[in-house]
Amino acid sequence: MSFSNDVRNELAREMGAKECCQKAELSALFMSSGNLSLKDGKYILSLTLDNAATARKAFKLLKNVYGLQSTVNVATRRFFRKNRYYTVSSEIDAKELTTLTHSINLNRQGGISSRINWALIGKSCCKRAYLRGLFLSRGFINRPEGSYHLEVICNDSKMAGDIQKLMGLYDLPAGMVERKNNLVIYLKEGEKIVDFLRLVGANKALLDFENVRILKSVRNNVNRQVNCETANLAKTVDASLRQVELIKQYVETSGWEGFPGNLRELAILRVEYPDYSLKELGAMLDPPLTKSGTAYRMRKLESMLEQAAGEQ
Numbered sequence: 001m002s003f004s005n006d007v008r009n010e011l012a013r014e015m016g017a018k019e020c021c022q023k024a025e026l027s028a029l030f031m032s033s034g035n036l037s038l039k040d041g042k043y044i045l046s047l048t049l050d051n052a053a054t055a056r057k058a059f060k061l062l063k064n065v066y067g068l069q070s071t072v073n074v075a076t077r078r079f080f081r082k083n084r085y086y087t088v089s090s091e092i093d094a095k096e097l098t099t100l101t102h103s104i105n106l107n108r109q110g111g112i113s114s115r116i117n118w119a120l121i122g123k124s125c126c127k128r129a130y131l132r133g134l135f136l137s138r139g140f141i142n143r144p145e146g147s148y149h150l151e152v153i154c155n156d157s158k159m160a161g162d163i164q165k166l167m168g169l170y171d172l173p174a175g176m177v178e179r180k181n182n183l184v185i186y187l188k189e190g191e192k193i194v195d196f197l198r199l200v201g202a203n204k205a206l207l208d209f210e211n212v213r214i215l216k217s218v219r220n221n222v223n224r225q226v227n228c229e230t231a232n233l234a235k236t237v238d239a240s241l242r243q244v245e246l247i248k249q250y251v252e253t254s255g256w257e258g259f260p261g262n263l264r265e266l267a268i269l270r271v272e273y274p275d276y277s278l279k280e281l282g283a284m285l286d287p288p289l290t291k292s293g294t295a296y297r298m299r300k301l302e303s304m305l306e307q308a309a310g311e312q
């Protein structure tokens with residue numbers, strides 16, 4: 001199952017204790033996925049959702065908050081990848097529609113507006129419930145194992161602008177991009193996605209997301225360290241091969257007796273132990289030398305050998 005569905009299933013179980021928040025969440029569902037039509041003098045209010053748990057939640061909220069009985073239908077879209085969708089619909093009269101204006105923001109034409117009714121979500125608890133409703137109906141999130149991405153698909157530019165503004169109130173700087181005929185509001189930063197999940201109350205998804213994020217950062221650090229160690233090792237080996245080559249050339253013409261003073265011992269050790277680091281070679285000298293002492297002596301040896309090789 002997709003991570004989006006995991007998050008939606010978790011959010012669908014989160015009913016919210018306060019009526020103000022339940023109204024706000026319903027409002028988000030209607031704004032993004034609702035439809036109002038008139039048939040034989042009765043209004044048909046419906047929500048089209050592609051997640052079963054969200055449809056059940058909408059059914060419960062309509063009943064708890066407005067006492068409305070609705071029906072849920074499942075249908076299959078022929079040409080879409082997500083082929084199942086759920087329609088929650090209620091038949092209401094004009095009086096009930098008036099009551100519902102707490103959750104439905106009607107436009108001038110008498111349809112459902114795609115703008116946020118800011119008056120309805122004055123309190124922070126309601127703003128968060130509203131974001132939860134938006135994610136339930138139009139949100140998608142990538143698995144944290146992949147690239148970080150959370151988005152809300154919008155019907156039009158006004159809706160997109162409103163959602164961007166709402167997220168901005170929580171320091172979630174959302175980007176906007178046009179895709180096919182929709183506008184998409186998105187977050188790309190792992191930390192901001194975590195903030196979003198926390199805001200809407202997806203606590204389990206938040207933990208899963210954070211665990212993967214920690215694993216990923218540990219793995220990145222380990223890779224960086226291994227790369228660094230490999231690079232150092234390669235440098236040591238290259239230097240050693242060059243030193244051994246110079247020493248052998250020198251021995252051919254001048255013999256081991258030709259090395260001045262304390263350089264002979266180091267030259268012998270280098271040829272015998274080409275894979276040892278300077279620190280290890282230094283420890284074998286008599287008397288032993290520190291790493292920097294050995295490096296100094298090795299530089300002396302190298303410049304002597306290079307000079308000799310140049311004179312030939």
Ligand SMILES: [Zn+2]
Nearest residue numbers: 020021125126
């Ligand atoms: Zn509230």
